[in-house]
Amino acid sequence: MAYRKDDGNKEPVCLFSEEHVRLIKDQYKDWFDKSLREEDRQTEGKYFTHSGIPVKLAYTPADIENVSYIEDIGFPGHAPYLRGVYPNMYRGRLFTVRQLAGLGAPEDCNERVCYLLDHGATGVNILFDMPTIRGYNSDDPEAEGNVGACGAAVDSVWDMDAFFKDIDLGTVSTSIVTHLPSTSLVIPGMYFAVAEKRGTPLSKVAGTCQNDFIMETCVGSGYEILPPSVSFRMQCDTVEWICKNVPRFNPISFNGYNLREAGTDAVAEVAIGISNAIATAEELIKRGMKFDDFAPRMSFFWDLHNDFFEEIAKCRASRKVWYKVAKERFGAQNAKSMLMRFHVQTAGVTLPATEPLNNIARSAIQGLAAVLGGCQSLHIDSFDEAYSAPTEEAALVSLRTQQIIQTETGVCSTVDPLAGSYYVEYLTDQMVQRIFDYISKIEGLGGLVQAVESGWLHREIVSYNNKYQEKIENGQMKIVGVNYMKTDNSKTAPIQVFEYPETYSRQKAKLERLRKERNDRNVEEALSILRQKCHTTENLYPYCLDAVRNLATLGEIEELFREEFGLWSFPLL
Amino acid sequence: MDRKIKVVMAKLGLDIHWRGVYLVSQFMKEAGMDVVYLGNKFPTEIVEAAIEEDADVVGLSSLSGNHLALGPIVVDMLREKGLDRVKVFMGGVMPPDHAKRLEKEYGVQKVFLPDTPMQEIIDGINAAVGNTH
Amino acid sequence: MKIEKKELVDELIERSLKGEKLSISRLISLVERRDEYAPYIMEKIAPHAGRAYYIGVTGPPGAGKSTTVDRLIGMFCKNNLSVGVIAVDPSSPFSGGSLLGDRVRMNVKSEKMDVFIRSMSSGRVMGGLARTSKEAARILDACGKQIIIIETVGVGQSELDIAEATDTVLVILTPESGDSIQIMKAGLMEIADIFVVNKADRPGAEDISTSIRGMLKRSLRKRDWDPQIFLTSASVSKGMDDLYAGIWSHYDHLTENLRLEERRKRQLRQELHTRIENEFAKILWDMVQKKDIDQVVLDTWLRRADPQNTAQQFVLSSLKESGLWPQKQ
Known part of the structure; x- marks a missing residue:
């Protein structure tokens, strides 16, 4: 699908009159030739944004001469939603402050979550430890050494219950950061099962799960990976079931973030996220749903990197691209289907281990860009990112940074304050075009699932990383304190790290008790039905939920998937 | 004679971050080493591969917190099998004092933390292996 | 010392x-x-060598060779056979280094499995892939491995080498492997005893097996064995039982009427021929006076002479100068 500048016969009304633009062009040339020294003029053509868009010394209305306010920019909360998804934006509702919570056993996390909620956080992010992310129980041999590290260990409904002890699931908004579609079939189900047990109706349960097959097949190497087509089917199963049964829960967050962290630029990040949304929409329509039934529940997740203006332009552009896809390609009727709502996390990959306190400054600037870009929720990375999951002190600094942006800087008082900046509008327009081009490229490869199966996306990631590394090593890309302005004192500060060595034994004991107390016949029956359903085209969600309710463990269900669907390795080598 | 350094590279256990270890592997290749990439493997499989490949070096990548739990097991198992000459290098995200402990207490030749230039890794390996050749 | x-x-x-x-x-x-x-x-x-059964596995990159080998290892082991694997990957022509990834897909999880896997870069191999991988295979054979699998990427000469080193050759393709002409061009038709169309759950699997069948029919080569075609999805272990049985049926075919012996003698003859040629060249080269080859290059360049003739003259004059050539009065 190609991006067309003018999509109708009518002449768009541009921001500046032709005559005005002509005058500016003439004078610009004059200015450029006469006011600048030769060496200044020589620098033109040598500056680029992070994703490779050429950057001029100065921008003027001539650089956005074809841009029409009504058509291309529009009012906040109006098509094409470039300026934001709501007319009143942050005056109406501030972005949700989501900070990471998840370390050790669920009981430890509960403490952290309550701590953050008490300090004004309005949503919860649950991160999981590696065994949980990859679908193993804490006492599986594969889990050794990872239980409770960098996230919470969740093996069964019991753990989910413990995690949310004393927290009302009907009022809190929870982002369940599952990575893989196969675990998104199970872990949010545990959350729903807890809500059911506590008498909270599913209609009141709000939150998001990540559920992205790119996470399973491209971003993570994984010990054992399900094939892309299977992972994609599971992704769609979850979206379909949750849309029909848990109306306030976002069943998918198209994850540009981790892809970007793994190595792509801003254009690819958004284009791949949207390509996945396109593929998902097509699959669900094939299953008989209407675009407007599920599109309002789709959310996106972007990574805000260092290139300040490009990142802001990316946020603005991504909303417009999604609007056009929803409207023109899928014929969306409901305005909510055309709104791209996204969560932002600042870029962990930009936070070096050297002089870690500098990372507070980096993250604050990235967070500011996210807010200027109009995000719906924000997570600011902690300065100790390069060492471990954050300490309490570091987590609090991140939370405070968000609050400072919200209340002290004044940036939330007006909507999209950078609109009309020649540079920002130019970049936004460039991003829109480049994102569409990239989406077309993926479609040319036969769609996203194909692009993954063939290893194309992996090669993209590798080639990006090679270039990135080269730029760092040859100094073209400067990182303060690492390869620039480095002093002998540029040291890694001693950082205290949270350790929960007892998590393993606690989880192990809990699993032993669970296996003793649960009704084995029920578990076996639920699992055997699920096993059967794997080989049908039926939606797997209700069968997973049933297994979970009967206290089947995450590891058991995932092992079943691995047995039934086989394993896949990406074709990189 | 034609004597290239042979390296067995692995992601430790369940860790998912593949791009760093792949990038380093590529640099090693460009530096003329033979790199056997294992993907995600656990200590037993890693040591078995080191034996079968007659590796000079085992490189372990860990970014998800299993470095202290699994790294030392690899070193110990290599010793048990009589492969003292195989140097174990690690890379990834971990607190600096963990890195020091791995080097001082657990017999890891060297831990490369984030921000390490590629050439430093290559030089480190060349220096360590050159001594035993 | x-x-x-x-x-x-x-x-x-x-x-x-x-x-x-x-x-x-x-x-x-x-x-x-x-x-x-x-x-x-x-x-x-x-x-001590010569007791094992040698299987060659080749095909284009990404066809699923390593995954297939991984599944075959499991099946041989289950039948109490020990397995040695030589997995060959290309090396960088620039640095000489290599990045060998076949083990990513090979998972020997049980200690009960008697398996030895060795990765090899083609660049390390002097005197052709056949030589070193064959020698490594022989060592594994002599050391008691009953099944030897040699896996190479089929992108050039190596798949022909593999045919000269093994008893049964599996050519692994996928529905995406391209049209029949490409398969033929790659020389894969000639060497395959068994065709495996892997990833057979994808569209086009039947098409490719039909076109292989057609090509085999049209082929004028006389065969005493009709190459078989198997459809598999190795990653989910589908079709692997049939393939396994197919491999053994080729083995049975070989062991009838001394065919295996003949095949190996033919290979030995080929190998000896190559080696004798190499030895001749090496010994003669050492015996003749070493001329300054740079000078010869420069000379040929300046005279715009034809390399073939120059080479011939070079050899003749070298032999004459060393007295190895009967000189006429």
């Missing part, structure tokens, strides 16, 4: 023949890097 090393090598050989992994591994390294003791090692090993 020398004696000491010989003793060391002898000990390595002795331990290897008992099946000790560490020693086998070192032995392969010595042979691989053309150690001065390599010929000695092969001499000592030779009488």
